[in-house]
Amino acid sequence: MLLKEIAFHIHLIMAISWIGGSVFMFVLGITLRDKKAQQEVYPHIGPIFGWFEVVALISLLISGFVLGGYYNLFELLMHPNGTTISDALTKKAILVAILTVATIIHFVIAYKTNGKKRTKIEQFLSRASSMMIFILNLFVMHYAIILRDIL
Secondary structure: OHHHHHHHHHHHHHHHHHHHHHHHHHHHHHHOOOHHHHHHHHHHHHHHHHHHHHHHHHHHHHHHHHHHHHOOHHHHHHOOOOOHHHHHHHHHHHHHHHHHHHHHHHHHHHHHHOOOOOOHHHHHHHHHHHHHHHHHHHHHHHHHHHHHHHO
16 A cells, blocks of 8 residues: 555656656747757756656656556556546557657657757657657646546
């Protein structure tokens, strides 16, 4: 019981941090249009934010697995039955998998090119993965709310 409570609180705090950070970086990216300002800000904020987000994602995945085990959700995930919880769980798991891949792509490019000029493909992949992370976060949060309401 205590492990479930700890896992839930870690999951909640990390989700708030993950999504809040994503929204902050999205707003920063939209509002900071001056290239010189971007070159001054991103090399400093990016690595701090990036490593924090890696820790948050790993914490989310671990606490999610703990909660999935506690609520016996893996059986339901492996054998969906068409119920609301089954559908929400399946959709959330798929979105989290895509979100994780997008995060890895974004992190690798950002880490590799921090303070350097990006190629056109690196720039495209970085921006596309960043936008995908932002949008997927909103959908993951939606399905998390559905699951929490049911559980």
